Amino acid sequence: MNGEECPQVFESVLVANRGEVASRIIHTVRSMGLKAIAVYSEADAGLPFVAEADEAILLGPAQPVHSYLDAPSVLEAARRTNAQAIHPGYGFLAENAGFARRVMDAGLVWVGPPPLAMARMGDKINARNLMKEAGVPVVAGVWEPVPDEDTAAEEAERIGYPVMVKAAAGGGGIGMGAARDEGALRAAYRTARSRAERFFASPDVLLERYVEHARHVEVQILGLADGTVLALGERDCSVQRRHQKVAEETPSPAVGDELRARMLGAAIKAGETVGYRGAGTVEFLLDPATGEFFFLEMNTRLQVEHPVTELVTGIDLVEQQLRIAAGEPPTFTEARPRGHAVEFRVYAEDPRRFLPQPGKIKVWEEPVGEGIRIDAGYAEGNTVTPFYDPLLAKLCVYGVDRPAALARARAALAAFRIEGLETNLPFLAELLERPEFLDGSYDTGLVDRMRPPS
Structure with missing residues (x-):
């Protein structure tokens, strides 16, 4: 970063998160020549992200309220390490407008959208009303x-x-x-x-x-430092269990060029309405039968599934977040997605009932090869505790088209070995054999059809 061009220049970033997202952010922070500072709980002391950072500070006990959700402790860690910016990742304090204000009041750079935009979109009813007034379709x-x-x-x-x-x-x-x-x-x-x-x-x-047989399709937006809002394509997030995403892909098999143009335009309008800056996601419900789509919510942060957008655009979204926070322009002039990418969330959970299964990881062998990306939060010998979301890693694959991506995903899932505790890898392999997933006709009810609620 060039300090002469940007008055908000920073040289160190505290990552206020844990696990795979902390590792993901630390990787980019260090690749940009910045100092990466991690914070961790007692339960996470042995996880990879702690060792990957240039400096790490213990926040407190395992319970999130006494560690990752403890705003005063996070700010104190920033003070002790002379951190100049804070990146919240996703979850925990990432969408807490009050925390964002406290970061800025402390003289630090908040790597995220303006607190007012966060507050306006954080309440779903207020967000619905704002979007309706702006002309964005609302159910x-x-x-x-x-x-x-x-x-x-x-x-x-x-x-x-x-x-x-x-x-x-x-x-x-x-x-x-x-x-x-x-x-x-x-x-x-x-x-x-x-x-x-x-x-x-x-x-x-x-x-x-309630929209029957709906698809959950979201648009990645990027609000630039100069006020411009860009849309970087859509992701289909319809494979869900308990309304929580399990697999995501881009582009969506349900979205053609005309519909895509309308959805991206609506997402840009949503971002402009709240003066958005940084990476964000506008989520829509799509009725495949009619082609109608409706605003669902706006996530004012980096999304778990951001890697699939990175794979098809070649754009590092974390780098863009940091540059925007520093008042700098993006590293690209246009985003033209190419090929197809799919992400599978690998959880420590029972593959039939989807209940968390903490335990010690005795074997961890990741697949390798062209077009394969693993964003992992654990390694062999680590223990998965019951205190946090049981997400272990994200298996992301890229192919020149959807059939190529799915073939690569099938081989990668078969090669991913995790032993010592139960995971959902068998479920993900089963998903890849499901006809409605293979032909792209699935909807948000797919997992319930595969695993009927008892």
């Missing part, structure tokens, strides 16, 4: 929090069943549930409200029309 639903069960029942009748019930401040599928009648609606409302209070400290609940 039928409520425009303010639903205060009680009776009101929820009235609103559901107005919207029309089936409806989706969500925590307004939520994310990661927590608190979400579909309802096809009033009895199911009341139960879903109670669940959503309870989990909203528990996980997000906000009881607000919203209702939306």
Whole structure:
């Protein structure tokens, strides 16, 4: 980075995260000639990201509230190490507008969007209203929090069943549930409200029309330092269990050129509406039967599935985040995706019920070869603890087209050996034999059809 060109120049970056995303960010920070600083909990002391950083600071005990979610401790670590910037990764404090403000108030560079943009998009109801005003398609639903069960029942009748019930401040599928009648609606409302209070400290609940056989398609945007918002293509994230993504690909098999142009245009409009800067994702529900798409939410951070976009564009999104945060222009003049990329999330979990399976990793052998990328958070000998999301690694593959990418993925999955604890590798191999995945006709109900809920 050139300090003469940028008054916000920084030479060190504290990565306020753990596991594979921390390793991913550290790699780019160091490749840019910057100092990488890691923070870690007692449970994570032996993980690869700690050793990969130039300096590492212990935050506290294993529980996230006493480590990765402890904003004062993270800021104190930055002070102790003379960090000049903070990159939050995803999860934990990444979408916490209050934390972003505290980082900036401390005189540090926040590697993320403006706190106001984060706050405006962090509440799903507020985000819906903003997008509707901006002309971005929004699915039928409520425009303010639903205060009680009776009101929820009235609103559901107005919207029309089936409806989706969500925590307004939520994310990661927590608190979400579909309802096809009033009895199911009341139960879903109670669940959503309870989990909203528990996980997000906000009881607000919203209702939306449930789109049958929908696809979940998102657009990667990049808000540049000069105010320009770019769209770098779409990703299909329809393979989900419990409303949480398992596999992602780009381009989407369900999106043609005309639809793609409309979706990318809507995503750019969404970013411009909130003055977005940095990497972000605008998520849409797509009705394949009609070609209609609807705004779902905006993730004001780097996404877990960002590698597939990097593979088809050749653009390092973390590098662009750092450059934008420093007030510098991007390293590219245009983004033209080429080929096809697929990502599979490898979890320490029971491959049938998808329940976490912590334990010690006795064997870890990664596949290697052309077009294969592994973003890993663990290595042989590490222990997966019950304190965090059980994501072990992301297996990403690239091919000149979708059949080539899937063939490469099949070979890579077969070569990936993890022993000592259960993983979802058998499920991912099964997914690659599923006809509706192979022909690209799948939707968000695919995993439930493969593993019917008991």
